[in-house]
Amino acid sequence: MNLRRDVFQAIADPTRRGILLLVASQSMTAGAIASNFDTARPTVSKHLQILTECELLKQEQNGREISYHTNAKKMKEVADFIEPFRKMWDDRFNKLETIMRKYKSQ
Amino acid sequence: MERKTKINAGEGKQDLVITREFDLPLELLFKAYAESEIVEQWMGTKVLKLENKKHGGYQFETSDAEGNVVFRANGVVHEFVPNQKIIRTFEMENTPFPVQLEFLEFEQLAGDSSKLTMQIIYKSVADRDQMLQLPFAQGINMAHNRLQDIVRKLK
Numbered sequence: 001m002n003l004r005r006d007v008f009q010a011i012a013d014p015t016r017r018g019i020l021l022l023v024a025s026q027s028m029t030a031g032a033i034a035s036n037f038d039t040a041r042p043t044v045s046k047h048l049q050i051l052t053e054c055e056l057l058k059q060e061q062n063g064r065e066i067s068y069h070t071n072a073k074k075m076k077e078v079a080d081f082i083e084p085f086r087k088m089w090d091d092r093f094n095k096l097e098t099i100m101r102k103y104k105s106q
Numbered sequence: 107m108e109r110k111t112k113i114n115a116g117e118g119k120q121d122l123v124i125t126r127e128f129d130l131p132l133e134l135l136f137k138a139y140a141e142s143e144i145v146e147q148w149m150g151t152k153v154l155k156l157e158n159k160k161h162g163g164y165q166f167e168t169s170d171a172e173g174n175v176v177f178r179a180n181g182v183v184h185e186f187v188p189n190q191k192i193i194r195t196f197e198m199e200n201t202p203f204p205v206q207l208e209f210l211e212f213e214q215l216a217g218d219s220s221k222l223t224m225q226i227i228y229k230s231v232a233d234r235d236q237m238l239q240l241p242f243a244q245g246i247n248m249a250h251n252r253l254q255d256i257v258r259k260l261k
Contacts, residue, residue, distance in 0.1 A: 086111055
């Protein structure tokens, strides 16, 4: 059964975020990805399945093996969703820091 | 480069956590929250009232260049422990957004730096997600308003 998945469900899990970071720079096979986690192999497979279903990961057939790499377009969608909110707070806090530095030097 | 301000918003949860480390001693970070005239500077809003005590209240107001009030928010302070924590509510007036509950924790870190952890709890998951998208929507509005100003000058 395939539940409708969305990207935010996918990135809510720390292992899945770890997987995304891992394959961000290079495509990797399921086995190579699993070897980076203490989690059991079937659990990692399940995470890969979820990430693939919501299109954060793309599969590529390499002979007998399947390798995974990130889908840049979808990743951007996730980043953009929260980025304006993060930026708003970052700007505020940067301002706070600048203002309080003046008090520090007094 | 490590991002200074981090937001953790778990999927399907009705809260989010904002964390930020400051190159400031704890006392100065807290002072930025405790004194009206400093809050005004970094929040970019007028502070009408700021009662830093249990059962105290606060009110912020922002006006545009013509003096029209464009933003007003208020809340009640539940706890105010200097250099440690603030627990308060936050409500934007004249908006459909329900009141939210905020837990602010202040910590001293090594080498004269400090950390703020702010947990915000919303009425529902949908309310939280809408709030997350608000700055994005506002950004579009601001660009639109700027465009209107330019167009008006051309007339």
